[in-house]
Amino acid sequence: xxxxxxAVRALIERVRTLDAPDDVVKDATATIxxxxxxxxxxxxxxxYQQAQLRAPEDGQPSLRGDAPAEFFPYSPVVGPLNPLxxxxxxxxxxxxxxxxxxxxxxxxxxxxxxxxGVIALIFxxxxxxxxxxxxxGGFTGTLSVRYExxxxxxxxxxxxxxxxxxxGRKVFPVGELRHNGVVTARAEGVFIRSELLxxxxxxx
Amino acid sequence: xxxxxxAVRALIERVRTLDAPDDVVKDATATIxxxxxxxxxxxxxxxYQQAQLRAPEDGQPSLRGDAPAEFFPYSPVVGPLNPLxxxxxxxxxxxxxxxxxxxxxxxxxxxxxxxxGVIALIFxxxxxxxxxxxxxGGFTGTLSVRYExxxxxxxxxxxxxxxxxxxGRKVFPVGELRHNGVVTARAEGVFIRSELLxxxxxxx
Numbered sequence: 180x181x182x183x184x185x186a187v188r189a190l191i192e193r194v195r196t197l198d199a200p201d202d203v204v205k206d207a208t209a210t211i212x213x214x215x216x217x218x219x220x221x222x223x224x225x226x227y228q229q230a231q232l233r234a235p236e237d238g239q240p241s242l243r244g245d246a247p248a249e250f251f252p253y254s255p256v257v258g259p260l261n262p263l264x265x266x267x268x269x270x271x272x273x274x275x276x277x278x279x280x281x282x283x284x285x286x287x288x289x290x291x292x293x294x295x296g297v298i299a300l301i302f303x304x305x306x307x308x309x310x311x312x313x314x315x316g317g318f319t320g321t322l323s324v325r326y327e328x329x330x331x332x333x334x335x336x337x338x339x340x341x342x343x344x345x346x347g348r349k350v351f352p353v354g355e356l357r358h359n360g361v362v363t364a365r366a367e368g369v370f371i372r373s374e375l376l377x378x379x380x381x382x383x
Numbered sequence: 384x385x386x387x388x389x390a391v392r393a394l395i396e397r398v399r400t401l402d403a404p405d406d407v408v409k410d411a412t413a414t415i416x417x418x419x420x421x422x423x424x425x426x427x428x429x430x431y432q433q434a435q436l437r438a439p440e441d442g443q444p445s446l447r448g449d450a451p452a453e454f455f456p457y458s459p460v461v462g463p464l465n466p467l468x469x470x471x472x473x474x475x476x477x478x479x480x481x482x483x484x485x486x487x488x489x490x491x492x493x494x495x496x497x498x499x500g501v502i503a504l505i506f507x508x509x510x511x512x513x514x515x516x517x518x519x520g521g522f523t524g525t526l527s528v529r530y531e532x533x534x535x536x537x538x539x540x541x542x543x544x545x546x547x548x549x550x551g552r553k554v555f556p557v558g559e560l561r562h563n564g565v566v567t568a569r570a571e572g573v574f575i576r577s578e579l580l581x582x583x584x585x586x587x
Binding site: 218318 | 384386387388390391393394395397398399400401402403404407408410411412414415416417418419421422423425426427457458459460464465466467488489490491492493498499500501503504505506507508511522523524525526527528529530
């Protein structure tokens with residue numbers, strides 16, 4: 180399933196930057212439609228939440244470890260099993276959550292820049308996953324993103340997030356997005372803790 | 384090209400909710416990799432900004448009219464020529480920008496809900512496109528999203544945005560996301576006007 184998702188990611192990038200004759204486009208379209216049809220019988224038809232939470236065939240999603248991708252395998256940001264995700268790689272060091280990604284043409288906004296909304300999307304996941312790693316998982320109450328300079332497309336980006344403070348059920352995480360060590364955008368979140376979301380299980 | 388993008392969208396949804404035997408997954412992976420390889424010679428290799436702004440083969444993107452999709456054909460939110468986009472449909476009534484979309488499994492966050500980051504992504508495009516329609520196009524300075532209740536997956540959603548005020552080069556658009564007429568999230572933006580972005584050309 181990981182290879183299939185990677186293949187679809189490559190296809191998305193190709194199609195986004197395609198400059199091909201009509202017959203090539205028609206052939207590709209027909210082939211992809213045939214693949215979709217061949218997969219129709221195997222579409223998971225249950226409730227969305229079960230599709231979201233069920234285990235990938237090659238292993239249970241782990242609630243241990245230090246990688247949000249294991250908590251959220253179907254996430255549109257970090258999920259290896261969602262073709263929409265770049266995916267962003269995230270790693271928890273016990274206190275802070277670190278991320279890295281290079282975003283290509285599908286994530287383009289203004290010329291040569293990452294789409295501002297994609298940056299907000301990534302920040303929501305970064306702050307939300309940070310909370311989960313701290314056993315403070317909850318729903319986003321408010322998310323505020325400040326764009327300080329252009330975030331370049333096709334360049335390695337780094338991110339870092341930490342918990343500023345908590346107040347009762349409210350958690351206040353903050354995060355930074357950087358290119359070559361220079362902050363291009365900052366985010367502040369107010370999250371509301373919830374038992375509906377999985378907490379982190381400490382390793383033995 | 385529109386049909387090809389629609390086919391890839393259908394593939395993304397199928398793969399996101401796939402529950403298939405290994406051989407089916409392997410066959411699909413091989414076929415998709417072959418399509419990607421067949422498209423390699425036709426990948427646009429120029430600067431990202433040109434890939435972003437060049438015309439679709441079946442018509443110049445129009446700077447007239449009332450649909451942001453014509454301004455941003457490669458947008459990850461409204462762009463019909465970007466397989467990542469749902470796409471969100473947006474329509475300008477001369478004062479306010481209206482949007483509609485139904486988001487499926489790839490955009491899932493918490494159980495049965497749209498991912499909060501996807502909501503922020505859509506709001507950034509909604510507010511930014513609103514500005515362009517008012518000839519006030521610019522870059523996002525800050526974006527703040529307040530999540531008031533769950534936004535359901537697989538249900539028709541509506542959105543609406545308008546300009547609250549302007550101050551010099553600053554534009555302050557606001558927007559709402561609704562399900563069945565009830566607001567599920569609100570957004571406020573501060574955008575900085577820029578001549579780097581295309582303005583709207585009035586129809587004759």
